[in-house]
Amino acid sequence: MPRRDAEPVPCLLELALLHPDPDDMDFLVPTAPQEVMTRLLRGMYDEISESHRRVGSMVSAVERYAGLGRWMRESSTGTEGTAIRVLDGLSRIQSAMDEATQACTTEVLTVQPGGIRREHELSEGLHRALTLRNRGVRMRDLYTHVARHGQGLLTYLELMGDAVEARTLDEVIDRLILFDRTVAFVPANADRTMALELRHPALVEYLVTVFERLWQLAIPLTTPLPDTGIEGISHRERAIAALLAEGHQDAVIAERLGISVRTCRAHIARLSETLGATSRTQLGVRIAQAGLDGPPRTPGASSPGTPGGTPGQESTAAS
Missing domain, CATH: 3.30.870.10 (Endonuclease Chain A)
Known part of the structure; x- marks a missing residue:
């Protein structure tokens, strides 16, 4: 068959029902039916075998999961429900x-x-x-x-x-x-x-x-917050000072103390004014100098290296 006569029916070449004549490439000759059948069935067999493999893998996974569930129920004895x-x-x-x-x-x-x-x-x-x-x-x-x-x-x-x-x-x-x-x-x-x-x-x-x-x-809640002992610095500003000394940003400080970032920055501005700081770096130094770089000690707590603390220098309750 001339090749051009097979062009309207491309499946004849796609399925290899026809193949080029070795003696003249412009002509096609039929493929032996047994060879066509073997090749087509091999492809189908491979697809079916792969589907069986996937099904087997899924069944094994589900069985393993079901077994894990039984083990979890058995291991939860002594407690009610899932831990x-x-x-x-x-x-x-x-x-x-x-x-x-x-x-x-x-x-x-x-x-x-x-x-x-x-x-x-x-x-x-x-x-x-x-x-x-x-x-x-x-x-x-x-x-x-x-x-x-x-x-x-x-x-x-x-x-x-x-x-x-x-x-x-x-x-x-x-x-x-x-x-x-x-x-x-x-x-x-x-x-x-x-x-x-x-x-x-x-x-x-x-x-x-x-x-x-x-x-x-x-x-x-019925007890007032303790005084910081430093004139012009509120309890909240002392807490902010301690967090600033740890290197936290304004947003982190605000979240940890439960206030807005705007309120936090207003407190920082007042803190800077009270301590006479004109920059963040200077504010950090002044916070350390004023002893605001940590939480206040509990009344009666010992200072480092001073057993029992020093009378008259006890800090307010830790908070």
Whole structure:
């Protein structure tokens, strides 16, 4: 067959049903049917074999995963449910928190970072707090000092009465909620749309220890913040000075203390004016000279190398 006669039917060449005549390349000759069949079936056989291999691999993976699940259930004896559970989405988090609230009988410990607590933030958990109060559950809350200036928090504490005890620090750890020292909730991402529910006894006990140590350092909300002992420098400016001495940028300091960057810079400007500094470098030197490059010592704490400290030089409570 002349090659040009096969051009309207290209599949004859694509499937090698015809092939060029060795004696004249302008002509095509038919391929033996047995050779065509063997080649076509080989391709199909290879595809089927590869599909079988993939299916087998998937089955093995699923069986291994199923076995791992059985091992995890067997190894979780002694604890109820999964030791660490990821809660994805605000509704899932709220549901888990409501379950923990219903099961709680004794105590709730919370750490609430950030600045002034907004009304809607306080109202979100108010129903749980009232439920706990009505069952006689005691609550202890840790906030930053900035939260003292929010009327919403004061109203909330007045509503809860003696069921809640609140203390404040210059800065606290990220959000933490502990129920009966058996289950804890912590954020799992920056925007707090995911959380971890922790039930492993060692993890929960560790978080309780962290809370208790912060609680001992904190100042009761009903107690005024201590004076810095340096005229013209407020408690917050002392905290900012200590963080500046550590080399932190304005945005980091603002986040850690629960204030806006603008407010932070206003405090830094007043600090510079009070200490007579005209540059950041000079401010760092003046902060060190004034002894503001670290947190104030607890009253009665010993100075380095001076057992018992020096009478009349005791600092205010650490915060």
